[in-house]
Amino acid sequence: xxxxxxxxxxxxxxxxxxxxxxxxxxxxxxxxxxxxxxxxxxxxxxxxxxxxxxxxxxxxxxxxxxxxxxxxxxxxxxxxxxxxxxxxxxxxxxxxxxxxxxxxxxxxxxxxxxxxxxxxxxxxxxxxxxxxxxxxxxxxxxxxxxxx
Numbered sequence: 001x002x003x004x005x006x007x008x009x010x011x012x013x014x015x016x017x018x019x020x021x022x023x024x025x026x027x028x029x030x031x032x033x034x035x036x037x038x039x040x041x042x043x044x045x046x047x048x049x050x051x052x053x054x055x056x057x058x059x060x061x062x063x064x065x066x067x068x069x070x071x072x073x074x075x076x077x078x079x080x081x082x083x084x085x086x087x088x089x090x091x092x093x094x095x096x097x098x099x100x101x102x103x104x105x106x107x108x109x110x111x112x113x114x115x116x117x118x119x120x121x122x123x124x125x126x127x128x129x130x131x132x133x134x135x136x137x138x139x140x141x142x143x144x145x146x147x148x
Contacts, residue, residue, distance in 0.1 A: 019107055019108060020106065020107040020108075020109075020112040020113055020114055020115050021107065021113070021114050021115070022100075022103045022104060022107045022114075022115050022116075022117055023114055023115070023116050023117070024100075024116075024117050024119040025090070025116050025117065025118060025119065026118075026119065026120065027118070027120065027124060027125050027128055027130060029116075030055075030090055030092070030116070030118050030125070031130070033088060033090050033116060034055065034057060034058075034090065036088075037087070037088075038087065038088035038089065038090050038116065039059060039082060039083045039084075039087050039088065039089050039090065040055055040057060040058040040059065040090045040092060041058065041059050041060075041061050041079065041082065041083075041089060041090065041091050041092070042054050042055065042058045042059065042060050042061070042092050042093070042122070043061060043062060043063035043064070043091055043092070043093050043098055043099055043102050044060075044062065044092075044093050044094055044098070044122070045062050045064075045065065045066055046060075046062070046135070047066075048094060048122075049135035050134075050135050052122055052126060052132060053126075053132030053133055053134050053135060054122075054132055054133060054134075054135045055092070055122070055125065055130075055131075055132060055133075056131065056132070056133045058092070059082045060135065061075065061078055061079060061082065062075075063075055063091075063093075063098060063099075063101075063102040064098055064101075072105060076106075076109060079106075080111075085111055086111075086113065088114060088116065089106065089112060089114075089115050089116065090116040090117075090118060091103050091106070091115065091116065091117055091118065092118040092121060092122055092125075093118075093121050093122070094121045094122055094123055095120065095121040095123055096117065096118060096119040096120050096121040097121075099117050099118060099121065100117050100119070103115045103116070103117040
């Protein structure tokens with residue numbers, strides 16, 4: 001086996017080990033993680049934030065724009081400015097579908113050990129009577145219609 005083949009194999013093995021675990025969580029676990037300092041990232045769009053409010057302390061960072069597009073490198077750069085290295089990251093959307101996709105993407109990025117997906121989203125959070133606060137547009141990193 002050549003040195004190049006060995007090096008390639010080692011790089012592939014390291015890359016496999018770098019993948020973060022995606023953990024699907026319910027609202028009780030979301031509340032516990034948020035209280036413990038996890039970064040809660042609301043990936044919905046600005047109109048959704050305004051319509052329903054947001055979880056207190058969450059950061060607003062649209063993943064898919066209103067046309068379903070995403071600019072993953074830009075989104076990841078914004079996310080890195082909102083989180084600390086090694087910090088737990090919880091992703092939430094309206095129903096858990098978009099956050100699942102974003103969590104899978106994030107799990108492939110270096111520097112993230114565990115990524116949490118709020119599986120039932122903000123719809124269930126509010127349906128359980130859990131508190132939300134009005135969104136503050138100054139918290140939003142990506143405006144509606146922007147590709148983030």
